[in-house]
Amino acid sequence: MQKVLFVLVLTASLFFKVNAATILIYHHVSDKTPKSTSVSTEQFKEHLELINSLKLIVVPLTTITDAIKANTPVDNNWVAITFDDGYHSVYDNALPLLIQYKFPFTVFVNPKMVGPSKLYLDWDQLAELAKHQGIIANHTMAHENLVQDGLTDEQMIDNILLADKIITEKLNQSHKLLAYPYGEYDHKIKQDLKKLGYVGFAQHSGAVNETSDILALSRFPANGIYANPKTLKAKLNSLPFNIKSITPSDTKPESLNPLLQVSLLNKDFYQSQLACFISGSGKPQKPEWTSKLDFNIASNNEIPKGRVKYNCTAPSISHSGRFYWMSKLWINL
Template sequence: MMKKGLWSIVILLFAALAQTAKAKDNAVILLYHHVSEQTPAVTSVSPDVFRQHLEYLAANYQVLPLQEVVQAISQNKPLPDKAVVITFDDGYDNIFDNAHPLLKEFKFPYTVFINPPLIGNASYQLSWQQVQLMSKEGATFANHGNTHEHLLAKYAGENEKQWLARVMQNINQAEQTLAQQVGYSLKYFAYPYGEFNLKLKQALRQQGYVGFAQISGAVASYSDFGALPRYPAAGIYSNINSLKTKLDSLAMPVSNTTPAEPQLTLPIPAFQFKFDVLADDLRMSQVNCFVADKVVPLSFAKNTITLPFKAQQRAGRQRINCTAPSITEPNRYYWFSQPWFVPTEEGQWLD
């Protein structure tokens, strides 16, 4: 018969293994745009601050290629604990000038989502020669569409079917050009402005794409592969102290979001937003939700969180972020973000 002391050690070992296994099905994807001091502050991080980010990642995390993480979570395979991915949107030339040398120095892989027709044709964009060189030195390139426009906007007289066909043609043409230029097709698509709706997300998945959003949260096997979250890491989000908490975050296991449609139309009537949470490792009583850093009152019954929203008249992009501490890892937080995209009453989309 096993002695009491030895049995206790065995129990602790199994608990530690279970905790490690849970944490391994998880990664954080960071999103950058500019690495420069001469570009809009809201989407920029200075080279010095970017180096600070990379130094912290090198000391505390394992930076992996985006493809490795997507493949692992799509196949429910384990990842190293505290896995991180670095991504950029828009293909700005300062990525080559300021970010690439640092990433090469740290030997970090990264992915840039680009608009192929702009490459080599817009003065502020990368050239195809730079893309080719970066590809040889740790970078991969993925699809951001043929044009950087609001994909949810319809042309005059365009119906829903025509709109979706046009947008998917835009995306597929960009993917074809990318494949011709870099020699591979990842079929990864980052939504311009982070904007998507259910029909676009479903169409992407049906054609074999993985979608990437601009919402907060980690990724795991149970994430939405039509809109995988990425943490913005520039502008007001570039502070390393606040970024540390996000880098340690866990993907909240959420299902049955209601309403599920992120595209709303003005005027927005009062509504209740609900979602279910698998609460095995998070404290339901400590779930907190925020809109623009303000706490939103909530209620929960069993595993369902309900949040009331007042009638609204504001157009633009909005999102709610919800967090809850892990039980097995008290210093880490589960994180979930739900976006809403609202055009003006005239149907215009705000930058």
């Protein structure tokens, strides 16, 4: 009987299909800019070489979002490269390497901040990026915080539409892709984005697939303390949890011990091996399983001020050496 059960479990694991695409987020590509949001030119080249060595395929960001919107499987080898804010170093240091490797990429810009400037790109430079497989997308007009800046619904919608209008006029591109400034959003903002037909990009970590939230897609940071190629390799090989729902949606916590509730569609890992890591805590924290596919996690201690993440990982049963990975970003001001 035990042998039969073992065979059944083994057979089920072999046929467990999981699709995973990865989106990377960068800001500066320079060793002269703030380290927390920067990757050196040499490190960036190492990242591109790592992607090549893993035989991954760098695709336009829209290739991934089109698949998710159509509820069709993403390819396990897909990776998308994104840059937030449109800094000058993307043109100076990243573009020559992206051309060399023939990789497409996306730059999220704020039209009010577009140059001429020592810090930000100008429209001519953005046009040059567009000639070399660059998607130029929306990051709001002037990097407004859509949660904290007190914008009304009407003001926020006008802001997003105006930014898209200017990008279209200047570059003839309109992709309806929005990267939330600071990675901050709430349920109301997501619903407004849905009405506008946009895709939203956040700043929490994890791979994506057709079950991912199209209004808050996760991206792995690859700059600052996250620039190490060894840890980046694990992220590029990560798998997304097949998620039914996550509550709450908002990045602003309702308490200093915020409760995260996750409901899965299915799972390919043992409950006992799911571990969650909370920013500022050195030890992993075990979640509370409320059913076979539902778990809760809340910080045992009050979360500190600033940006706090709950990162949850579990080793895959059917894909040896690969880990499921998801995170929740809290912004406690």
